[in-house]
Amino acid sequence: MSRRPVAQINLAAIGHNLQRVQQLAPASKVLAVLKANAYGHGLVRVAQALSEADAFAVARIDEALALRTAGVVKPIVLLEGFYEAAELPILLANNLQTVVHNELQLVALEQAELDGQLKVWLKIDTGMHRLGISPEQFNEFYRRLWQCPAVQPGIRLMSHFSCADLPGAVKTSEQLTLFQQLCSDKAEQQSLANSAAIIHVPESHGDWVRPGLILHGISPFTHQQGWQHQLRPVMRLSSRLIAMRKIKQGETVGYGANWQAEQDTWIGVIAIGYGDGYPRHAVSGTPVWLAGREVQLVGRVSMDMITVDLGQQPVETIGAEAVLWGPELAIERIAKYADTIPYELLCNITPRVDYQYITV
Template structure:
C-alpha cells in the first residue's frame, strides 16, 4: 500500500502547448509571460526555465525577480508593481530589471537617482480600472519627463491593464482601449494592453506585447458562463491518497460541526488533503472529487489535513487509491465555482508542504 500525500504534478508539455496556442492568437506580438505568485503556484524557476521561447517574464515584486536571477534566468524581467523605494533602483540597474512606473513618487525617485546605467521603463496609464497607473491627463508630462531623464532608456513601453476583459458583453474594454489609443496612437513606442482575457477575447488589445498569466497555466480567463471552448490545457493536477475507508449508518453525521448527515447507510473515504495544503476550506458538501474514474461528493467540513467523501454503499475503492482534486478531467475552475472563489486563488494557495513534481515535455 503506497500512500500519496498531497502532490501537485506540473505538466510542462501542457505549459509549452499553451504558450504556443497563445502565440498563435497574437503572432505579431511579443510575449511577457507572467510568473508572479510562484508562477500561480506552479514553481517560479521551473516554469521560467521551461519557457525559453518567452520574450520576457513578469513578476510582481523584486524578490521574485532576484530569485529568478539567482536561479540563472537571464531573460528580461519586468516588475509589474514597479519598485517600492528609491533604494531599490540600484538593485534594478545591477540586475538588469525593468520596472513599471505608475506614480509621481516613482518618477521623482528615478529622476534623482545616481545610476551606472539607465533603466528600461514601462509607463502605466490608468485607463479605467482605477488600480495602478497615472491618470490620462498626466500622461504627456510623465512621458516627456521620462524621455528627458538620463536614468531612463529611450525605448519606453506604454501600457495599461484591462479590468473587465473577461466579460465579452461589457463596454468597459472598448472604453479603455479608446482612452489608450487617444493617448498613444501617435507615439512610436511599443505598447501593451492585453492580459489573458484580452488575448482571447479582444484582438484589438494585442499591440506589441501581450501579458498571459492564467491562460499559460491552462485555465480560461473568461467568465464561467462564457461558452467559448478553451484553447489551453490544464498544467497542474492536484492529487492525494485515500487513507481510510469506513462504513456509517443512516442519519449519522460527518466532520466538525456535523454539518452533513447521511440519508442512508453508506461508506466514507478519507483523503489526505485539507486546507493546510491549499484545498479550499469553504468547499461545500457535494463538491466533486475524482476517484477511480468516477466523481464522488465531498461531505462534511474540510479539515486542515483531510477531507471526507461519500463512496456509496458498496464501493470497490481501497486505501492507497489516488484521488484527483483538480486536473484535466476535473478542472480547477469547476472547483472554484463550488467554493465561490476563482481559480487564481486556489492555485496561489497551494502550500509549501504539497509535494511538487514535474512531468517533462
C-alpha cells in the same frame, strides 16, 4: 506511496499553452506573467519551461532576483515597479525593467545618479483605478521620462483592463479607446492585453501581450474551462484514500455535523485539507475524481482531511488515488463550489504539498 498530497506540474503543457498564446496573438511579443510563484506552479521551473517567451513579468523585486539567481537571463519586468530609490542600482545591476505608475517613482528616477539607464514601462490608469497615472498626467510623465538621464530611450506604454473577463463589457471598449487615443501619436511599444483580452479582445493585442492564467491551462472566464480555448491544464493535485467506514442513514459526518446521510452509505477519507491549500469553503457536493470515477465531498473540509460519499457499494480500496483538480477534473469547477476563483486555489497551495515536475 507518497504520504503527502502531490502537485504534479506538466512542463510540456506549459509549452503547449505558450504556443496557443502565440497562435492567438501572432503579431505580438509575449511578456509571460510569473507572479506569485508562477501562480503556485514554481517560479524557476516554469520560467525555464517558457524559454520561447520574449520576456517575463513578476510583481516584486525578490521574485526577479530569484530568477536571476537561477540563471534566467531573459528580460524581467517589475509590474509593481520599485518601492524606493535605493532599489534602482539593484535593478540596473540585474538588468531589470520597471513599471512607473506614480510621481514618487518618476522623481526618484529624475534624481538618480546611475552608471547606466533603465528600461521603463509607463502605466496609465484607463479605468482599473489601482496602479497607474491618470490620463491627465500622461503627457507630462511621458515628456519627463524622455528627458530623464536614468531612463533608456524608447519607454513602453501599458494599461490594464478591469473587465476583460466579462466578454462584451462596455468598460473594456472604453478603456481600449482611451488608451488608443492617448497613445495614438506615440511610436513606443504598447501593452494592454491580459489573458482574457488575448482570447476575446484581439484588437487590444498590440506589441506585447501579458498572459498569466492561460499559460497554466485555465480559462479566465467564469463559465468556461481551459480546454474550450485549446489549453492544457498544467497542475494535477492529488492525494490518497486513507480510510473507509460505513455509516447509517441519519448519521452525520465532520465538524458541525452539517451533513447527514440520507441512506446507509460508505464514507471515504482523503489525506488533504486546508492545511495543504484545499479550499476550506468547498461545500458538500464538490466533485473529487477518485480512482476513475467522480464522487462528492461531504461535510466540512478539515485541516488535513476531506470526506467523500462512496455510495452503498464502493469499488475503491484504501490507497486509491484521488485527484482534486487536474486533467480529469477542471479546477474551474472546484473554484465555483468554493465560491472563489482558480487564481486563489493555485496560489494557496502550501509547502506541505510535494511538487513533481514532468515533461509529457
